[in-house]
Amino acid sequence: MNPLSSSFPTIKRPPAPGSGEAPIYGKTETPGSGSSIGAILVHTGRLSAENAERISRLQLDEGKRFGEAAIELGLLTEDDIQFALSRQFDNLYLPADDSSLSRRLVAAYQPLSNTVEKLRSVRAQLMLRWFKPEARQKMLAVMSPGKGEGRSFVAANLAIVFSQLGERTLLVDADLRAPCQDKLFKINNKAGLSTLLAGRTGAEAIARISLLPGLYVLPAGPIPPNPQELLGRPGFAELLQSFARDFDIIIFDTPASSSYAEAQMIAAGTGSALLLACKNRSSVRDITSLARDLDHTGVKLVGAVLNILPGQQK
Structure with missing residues (x-):
């Protein structure tokens, strides 16, 4: 029997505002349009x-705006x-x-930057x-041949810009070798994809990013000794089906495809891949080989991105 089927409940969509239902992925999302300035600031x-x-x-007594x-009272800044x-x-x-x-989550901190504008172009x-x-x-897997080419950076920031578009977005850290999405979003990594696939946890492993409404992150969880075997179980396909029922966009961060076979297993499950090349790091031979391998396994290559960002992103 697949252990996942008995332990992983169907993921329900978060309740609509004003529905009176309790949210299932952590805290209620930050109030947005329709909320008062005071309510937003108290909530955050x-x-x-x-x-x-x-x-x-004071606002009522003197007819001033809330801000x-x-x-004037010295309680808030501009x-x-x-x-x-x-x-x-x-x-x-x-x-x-x-x-x-x-x-490193520039889409959350620098919305007017050139980098984020390029991410929006990729989104479009x-x-x-x-x-x-x-x-x-x-579903979409962000892939590249080698280490240090920027997959985690691109996957995380793409997930943010999709959520900013109003899409209910799930970011899955499927790099069970060297995960880092928990560090980027500063969330608990005691449970995640690995514990879900092992049948040890359920939907509570998914973290709602309350500061970015519409964005959810499934961290990798504890690093397992057998990532290929976990991802090869039938439960992985069941998990993908559950995600597809309950989210609009699902983006997967993956390990280096030239080093770990599970990268292509993930892509085969999602059915599509965004190919990432890093300037002065990725070789044409490796990129061409990965594109050919994806084609042979029936994975749709939906596009390619050249990463020229500074730093040592994974």
Whole structure:
């Protein structure tokens, strides 16, 4: 019997706002459009409920805007107000002084940067070529031949820009050799893909990123001694089907394909791959070989990205 089938419950979509249902993936998402500035700031811990009441009293007594009253009382800064306004207009980013996530998540911290604009361009092409509603395609593996070529960086930031588009997005850290999405999003890695496949945990392994509404991350979990065998179990296919039922976009971070066979096992499961090449690091021979191998296994190569970003991303 497949151990996953008895231990992994069907993932339900998070409840609609105002439905009265309790969320299943951790905390309720940050209030956005339709919420008051005060409610957003209280929810995100920038303002206490007591101080929100003080601001409201001054606002009513003197006919001021909430932000004006808050700054006059010295309880909030202009940056706090801009943060709340961005949430009201669904322009979801994190302010520079917020250390909740890794700075490598540029789509969360630097929405106007050239790097993020290029990520949005990749997103647009994927929406046109692959994630079209009529095609019912939802999954994508980010792949490259070698180590240090930027797969984790690209996968994480692509997941963020898709969630900013309003897509219910799941990022899966399927690199069971050297995972890092838990470090980028600063989430617990005691449970994840490995424990799901081993039948030891259920949907609670999926983390809701409350600061980025619509984004969920499944970390890799503890590094197993047998990643190929885990991913080769029938339970992996069942897990993918469950993801496809409950999320709009599912992006997989993968290990280096030239070193570990499970990278192509993941791609075969998702049915599609985004090929990543790193300038001055990836060889044409290795990229060509990977593209040929994907074609031979029936995996749709939906596009290629040249990573010229600085640093030593995986």
